Amino acid sequence: METSSRQFADVIVAVPVGRVDHxxxxxxxxxxAPLIRTARTDKGVLVFDFAGIDYISSAGLRVLMVTAKELxxxxxxxxxxxxxxxxxxxxxxxxxxxxxxxxxxVRLAIEQFSPAALAAFDAAQPxxxx
Amino acid sequence: xxxxxxxxxxxxxxxxxxxxxxxxxxxxxxxxxxxKTFATDADAERYVEGLAFADAGTYGGHTSCVxxxxxxxxxxxxxxxxxxxxxGNAALARHGPASPQTYHIFxxxxxxxxxxxxxxxxxxxIPGNRIFIYGSHSWLESALRRQQDAPSFPVDFSFLKADxxxxxxxxxxxxxxxxxxxxxMLQRHAGDSYGYRFEANGRSVIYxxxxxxxxxxxxxxxxxxxxxxxxxxxxxDAMYSLADAVSVRADWGHSSNVVGVELCQLAGAKHLCLFHxxxxxxxxxxxxxLADTRRLEEITRTGQPLxxxxxxxxxxxxx
Numbered sequence: 076m077e078t079s080s081r082q083f084a085d086v087i088v089a090v091p092v093g094r095v096d097h098x099x100x101x102x103x104x105x106x107x108a109p110l111i112r113t114a115r116t117d118k119g120v121l122v123f124d125f126a127g128i129d130y131i132s133s134a135g136l137r138v139l140m141v142t143a144k145e146l147x148x149x150x151x152x153x154x155x156x157x158x159x160x161x162x163x164x165x166x167x168x169x170x171x172x173x174x175x176x177x178x179x180x181v182r183l184a185i186e187q188f189s190p191a192a193l194a195a196f197d198a199a200q201p202x203x204x205x
Numbered sequence: 206x207x208x209x210x211x212x213x214x215x216x217x218x219x220x221x222x223x224x225x226x227x228x229x230x231x232x233x234x235x236x237x238x239x240x241k242t243f244a245t246d247a248d249a250e251r252y253v254e255g256l257a258f259a260d261a262g263t264y265g266g267h268t269s270c271v272x273x274x275x276x277x278x279x280x281x282x283x284x285x286x287x288x289x290x291x292x293g294n295a296a297l298a299r300h301g302p303a304s305p306q307t308y309h310i311f312x313x314x315x316x317x318x319x320x321x322x323x324x325x326x327x328x329x330x331i332p333g334n335r336i337f338i339y340g341s342h343s344w345l346e347s348a349l350r351r352q353q354d355a356p357s358f359p360v361d362f363s364f365l366k367a368d369x370x371x372x373x374x375x376x377x378x379x380x381x382x383x384x385x386x387x388x389x390m391l392q393r394h395a396g397d398s399y400g401y402r403f404e405a406n407g408r409s410v411i412y413x414x415x416x417x418x419x420x421x422x423x424x425x426x427x428x429x430x431x432x433x434x435x436x437x438x439x440x441x442d443a444m445y446s447l448a449d450a451v452s453v454r455a456d457w458g459h460s461s462n463v464v465g466v467e468l469c470q471l472a473g474a475k476h477l478c479l480f481h482x483x484x485x486x487x488x489x490x491x492x493x494x495l496a497d498t499r500r501l502e503e504i505t506r507t508g509q510p511l512x513x514x515x516x517x518x519x520x521x522x523x524x
Binding site for chain 2: 097100134173
């Protein structure tokens with residue numbers, strides 16, 4: 076699986092793609108390490124854009140929980156957005172929707188946390204053409 | 206092996222239905238019966254059959270005790286929780302006190318809820334009965350004797366007049382007991398616990414309770430999948446939600462329904478039986494966990510369907 080990221084003011088948007096199972100969870104954890112460091116330093120927000128995640132196992136959810144603990148310990152925050160229906164059900168069944176903020180879109184997640192990041196995010200979106 | 210019979214399915218502590226919980230079940234049943242008439246008991250039975258399990262029954266409250274019916278004359282039991290008491294009474298009712306029996310009892314670990322039934326196991330007091338207690342803890346015998354020491358209990362272990370023998374099982378080795386192939390596996394739990402794999406006549410049952418899965422090591426996941434490989438039934442500690450198991454209840458030594466589904470899918474097991482229910486969970490809560498678990502299996506299925514059940518005191522699974 077691959078993970079890219081974008082930064083909007085004090086918000087980092089992490090974009091993992093693929094399946095997060097007990098083998099690939101380690102790759103996600105490795106990819107997140109520098110993003111966590113930055114978010115902790117900035118006391119910022121790490122938002123996961125899960126639009127490209129087809130499945131997440133318990134090992135992947137554990138990575139999210141570990142990330143949440145590390146961020147919260149430093150005064151930083153975490154949110155998850157854009158869950159596909161199957162992944163949303165996995166979140167509900169595992170009760171992760173009760174311990175992590177889950178948003179319908181990345182924009183709504185950013186709006187919750189940071190006006191500056193929201194302005195940067197909106198400015199970065201392609202302008203609609205007629 | 207012919208069948209599995211559950212005598213105790215609750216984790217940590219025995220619990221009992223409260224008056225208000227019984228009343229709630231009656232109210233639900235009466236509301237469902239509105240406008241219906243029942244000319245015979247059979248009519249009423251058919252109506253009750255259609256009710257949700259949480260409204261018509263209960264998961265029960267005894268702690269861990271599971272019987273494996275082998276088809277042979279000797280009894281095989283997993284754990285000595287409070288469910289051992291009704292099991293012992295049923296065995297005595299079946300054979301009478303004058304007919305000596307042999308009991309093989311496999312112990313996952315010696316935490317209180319898994320041993321508290323022994324002082325109330327009536328066959329243990331009857332000379333002539335033979336009781337073999339197996340486990341992979343060096344302190345198994347001392348722990349069972351100690352729980353009956355004064356001032357914790359009024360009847361000393363020495364009053365148990367059956368022939369009681371303790372037998373150490375080397376982990377990861379195959380042992381043969383009562384016609385069963387038995388293998389134990391070390392599990393993560395305070396003081397260690399051991400899971401059991403029982404095999405006979407082409408059937409296999411896994412008894413894995415009080416086992417935490419840290420989920421950070423793919424090799425560990427694979428080793429559990431190998432232990433569960435192709436099992437007909439996996440009796441699995443599903444005490445907590447996954448979110449609780451990896452956060453507020455991390456290192457408490459228990460697992461979740463989500464991990465149970467994943468390991469059974471990896472192992473190609475046929476039936477996952479949720480076990481060691483959280484004592485604070487109502488029947489409705491366990492019903493909801495069961496429904497969630499079945500849905501998870503459905504949306505993540507990649508191979509053969511995995512049957513899912515939630516164990517209750519008195520439940521039987523045919524093998």
